[in-house]
Amino acid sequence: MKIAFLADPLAGFKIYKDSTFAMMREAAKRGHAIYHFEQGDMSLSNGAVVANAAQIHLTGDADDWYRSTDKVETALGEFDAVIQRKDPPFDMEYVYGTYLLELAESQGAQVFNKPAAIRSHNEKLSIAQFPQFTTPTVVTSNVTRLRDFHAEHRDVIFKPLDGMGGAGIFRVKDDGMNLGSVIETLTEEGTRTIMAQRYIPEIVKGDKRVLVIGGKPVPFALARIPQAGEVRGNLAAGGVGVAQPLTARDREIAETLGPILAARGLLLVGLDVIGDYLTEVNVTSPTCFQEITDQAGFDVAAMFIDAVEAALERA
Structure with a gap:
């Protein structure tokens, strides 16, 4: 099979811990041909979603771990599978990428995870669909509601809805130290929706x-x-x-x-x-x-x- 990975630049991979690399290595081990392209390599051209993709050959050398062919414009539907591994930020460029991938699906591409499903599942907010498993939570841009939530629960985690890797997460304890500053900063003075959760010891x-x-x-x-x-x-x-x-x-x-x-x-x-x-x-x-x-x-x-x-x- 031909498996294409939509991922960030290969030069930035830390292969001793990178999960995408582990996927590539396992696919290659099974004899599948593996390819790589970045989000900026995708285009809609003459009605078809294409990508400038390079075939990747793994060397087994930790310091010089791959060889790649020149990039060739290829319709995404020509691959047996496209693995979506682009890291956040989940910004509008990311969203545009999911639109192209969704169009590619209509042209025969098999994309994992499905782009519409990625787009529909905010990584923070999706927990609200399963309230039986969640700690008390509020999602709002309203400064008063966030202050009231802290007053009720006394020890609270505040975080943005679009962060990754722990970025932008703050804990405000019972003393309320920096509560106003944290809320004002994360909500951008009440104009940006954030999440607050009761602290889990x-x-x-x-x-x-x-x-x-x-x-x-x-x-x-x-x-x-x-x-x-x-x-x-x-x-x-x-x-x-x-x-x-x-x-x-x-x-x-x-x-x-x-x-x-x-x-x-x-x-x-x-x-x-x-x-x-x-x-x-x-x-x-x-x-x-x-x-x-x-x-x-x-x-x-x-x-x-x-x-x-x-x-x-x-x-």
Whole structure:
């Protein structure tokens, strides 16, 4: 098969931990031809969605890990699968990219995750569809409502709806220190919608990434444990990742959401769980494949490529 990866520049990959690289390596191991293109390589030309894509050959050398052909303009429908792995920011350029990918689907392309499903599932706000698993939450740009939420719950996390890697997350404790400044900054003086959630003390044990592939949970989560007084467990914010078996609650959340999200076209989802609570539903470029595989011995990339192959057989 020919599998194309829409991803950020290959030169920026940290292959010792990059999940997209793990997907590529597993696909190549199975004899599939792998290709790469960036969002800016896509065009709508003469009615067809095309991309200037390069075929990638993995070298096995950690310092010089790939060789690539020259880019060739190729209709996305000519690939057996297109794997959407573009990282946020989820800005209008990202949205335009999903429109092109959706049009490519109508021309025969098989895209994972489905672009319309990515567009419809804000990674923060999607938890509201599953209130049985969430901590008290408010989403608003109204400064008074946010202040009232803090007054009720006393220890609150405030965060933007479009951040990644823990960016822009603030904790305001019972003393209300910097409450006004945090709310004014994040809402841009009441003009930008944000999320506030009651603080979950179990964050000290880790912000767990629970991967769900083809509607089924990976049996191990990666608990990203905050360090040095941080409130954020994100690896990008300095958290330390520890693989651990799913708890009964983790599995309950994953087995409830998995089939629902898979039916919507989300082949790969990264659920964030703190303690017993669902905090995010990651659909753009969920990661932690290699950390789980290295520590727990479960081959996440193999499960993912299995799911891609099965989806193509059903198509």
